[in-house]
Amino acid sequence: MAAEVAKERATLKESGIIDARSLKRSHKRLAEILQPRMTVLDIGCGTGAITSGIAEIVGPNGRVIGIDNNPALIEKARQNYKNIPGLTFEIADIYNLPFHNEFDIVTSARVLQWLENPQTALNQMVQSTKHNGQVLVLDYNHTKISWEPDIPETMQNFYDAFLKWRSDAGMDNEIADHLTKMFEESGLTNLKVTVQNEMTKRTDNDFQKHIEILAGVASSKGIQMVNDGTITESQRARAEDDFRKWINERAKSQVMYLLAVEGTKKSN
Numbered sequence: 001m002a003a004e005v006a007k008e009r010a011t012l013k014e015s016g017i018i019d020a021r022s023l024k025r026s027h028k029r030l031a032e033i034l035q036p037r038m039t040v041l042d043i044g045c046g047t048g049a050i051t052s053g054i055a056e057i058v059g060p061n062g063r064v065i066g067i068d069n070n071p072a073l074i075e076k077a078r079q080n081y082k083n084i085p086g087l088t089f090e091i092a093d094i095y096n097l098p099f100h101n102e103f104d105i106v107t108s109a110r111v112l113q114w115l116e117n118p119q120t121a122l123n124q125m126v127q128s129t130k131h132n133g134q135v136l137v138l139d140y141n142h143t144k145i146s147w148e149p150d151i152p153e154t155m156q157n158f159y160d161a162f163l164k165w166r167s168d169a170g171m172d173n174e175i176a177d178h179l180t181k182m183f184e185e186s187g188l189t190n191l192k193v194t195v196q197n198e199m200t201k202r203t204d205n206d207f208q209k210h211i212e213i214l215a216g217v218a219s220s221k222g223i224q225m226v227n228d229g230t231i232t233e234s235q236r237a238r239a240e241d242d243f244r245k246w247i248n249e250r251a252k253s254q255v256m257y258l259l260a261v262e263g264t265k266k267s268n
């Protein structure tokens with residue numbers, strides 16, 4: 001399937017979920033390895049919620065660039081975080097990065113899952129990294145999500161169709177578990193894998209926000225799936241309604257399987 005199809009399916013039409021993220025909660029391994037004065041490239045930065053946290057840690061003597069191929073998100077990021085020293089946002093595509101050996105850390109969080117050719121993207125990340133610098137990717141295995149109790153059958157059917165809609169466009173639903181092999185193919189060394197699963201329980205203060213993620217998928221990506229003829233509007237709407245009822249009456253927990261994989265770019 002053409003690269004344009006993957007690009008269209010990856011386009012974020014609504015930024016509520018990514019706006020609510022933060023470095024400390026949503027990119028924990030990166031928060032552990034950041035140091036003042038570092039230079040960092042955050043690829044697929046969206047509206048900059050995580051990127052701004054990176055800039056706060058590296059401080060005014062560091063440099064942070066957030067890039068995204070969606071101009072509307074970059075515009076929002078610039079509005080949201082205009083007064084943080086050393087932080088800039090640029091429109092750029094991960095497949096065609098204008099950087100060579102420039103950054104101490106090059107990271108992308110929840111981005112490679114949306115690409116039809118993530119190995120090429122990873123090679124571009126390596127190109128942008130300094131020798132002895134770090135590449136750090138955070139991503140999901142969507143086939144390993146779990147809920148307690150089981151979600152309604154209508155939503156399970158929607159989720160299965162969603163994963164097929166993604167894989168039909170060349171996206172890897174299990175990318176978290178393929179990153180190590182991809183890092184080896186890119187020539188990265190000293191690989192380290194950290195489990196960063198996102199768990200939410202009914203007793204958590206922010207349970208509603210996290211458990212609703214799949215309802216958000218149904219109301220945003222679900223519309224694209226209907227337009228593509230993957231499912232009907234009544235299947236989409238029924239799945240969303242049943243799932244929201246499940247959230248209100250029965251949901252106890254959800255675990256999203258998420259790994260951080262890091263590696264070092266060899267010196268010359």
Ligand SMILES: C[S@@+](CC[C@H](N)C(=O)[O-])C[C@H]1O[C@@H](n2cnc3c(N)ncnc32)[C@H](O)[C@@H]1O
Nearest residue numbers: 018021044045046068069070093094109110111
């Ligand atoms: C799920 S969001 C993740 C945003 C943020 N990194 C986070 O973890 O909250 C994926 C982001 O990747 C961006 N993206 C997708 N394809 C891209 C590409 N080819 N080049 C640059 N950014 C891309 C999207 O526009 C979107 O902002």
